[in-house]
Amino acid sequence: MKQKKIIDQLGTSHSFETSPKRIISLVPSQTELLYDLGLEDRIIGITKFCVHPYHFKSTKKIVGGTKKVHFEKIRLLQPDIIICNKEENTQEIVDELRKICPVWVTNIITIEDNFKMITDFGQLFNCRTEAQKWNDKLAFALSDFKNFVKDIPVKKAAYFIWKNPFMVAGSDNFINELLKLNHFENIYAGNPETSGRYPEIELKKMRLEGDPDLVFLSSEPFPFKEEDAFEIGRHTHHAKTVFVDGEMFSWYGSRLLKAFEYFKKMHQKL
Structure with a gap:
């Protein structure tokens, strides 16, 4: 991946020489997504609320919750990127984490935002094919469900x-x-x-x-x-x-x- 700018869902611009290899996720649902995108080996730290997949609680380092994190544990893990979310994590936490490494913040209100997050992760972690597969599956299931509820x-x-x-x-x-x-x-x-x-x-x-x-x-x-x-x-x-x-x-x-x-x-x- 050439150095290029990628913009997160809060409009913050990030530049990476290479695709981040050491990921800490402070959002349970996004930990599950990263796993489903085939990135298990790159995830080094999670929260105590990251319950899917189940085996992560014994194979990954737990660095706190979503509202209270252990900054020193995170620093010692030497992450390349920390994944946060506007709703799940506080601005104070994000500001403090930025002193350690880049912090990617998602903001999901609509289903469209969800598609965008998956596309962004595909670009960010160089797993575009997996991301596209997930978006295709979700788009098909969404269309099917809309048909199911229409009456x-x-x-x-x-x-x-x-x-x-x-x-x-x-x-x-x-x-x-x-x-x-x-x-x-x-x-x-x-x-x-x-x-x-x-x-x-x-x-x-x-x-x-x-x-x-x-x-x-x-x-x-x-x-x-x-x-x-x-x-x-x-x-x-x-x-x-x-x-x-x-x-x-x-x-x-x-x-x-x-x-x-x-x-x-x-x-x-x-």
Whole structure:
């Protein structure tokens, strides 16, 4: 790879003489993508939340979480590049990591952003063929899924991610994009009373703010229980409460391929 500029999803320009060989990934879904692009041997460090593929927790160095990282462990690994994400990692972490080596930051809100990230990784890590294969598979699965949902009527939904305080998916995030794709109208997206990407909400106002048909309780980052479903459901007129796999709604990258199959099964159950 000749030295050339590649621009990440925050608009930061990077120059590399050769394709980076020592990668640290601080984003669980992107660790999975790097593995699926055939880059296992180049990945030297991951977070404790990088649970896919399973064997990485015993073969790769764990350098902290997504919001708290061990800078000295990272420095000692001598990475060529660190992969971060605007939502998963803080600006302070990124600024500190830039003192060690180049930091590539992704920003995924739409499915188009996801395709772009995969294309960028293909260019960055000189695995364009694998990246194109993944984008082709995802494009085919996306088209197939759109066809699957085209006659499913739109239902109002609320997607909970946290308790104490209760927090939901709002607008301008990947979860909301996938809700829309599934013909779910997010009652907290575009609502001026609850604006923001992950607003805190009051359960007692839920009927006024949209009274959803469906309440989704995500498996991550908060592990909701049956009693939470009962408590939240009492504040709607008729909502069905559904426990969902948070990875399928919030992980981007190659995970999206499994997500489309998961969504089909979910609709069949609904």
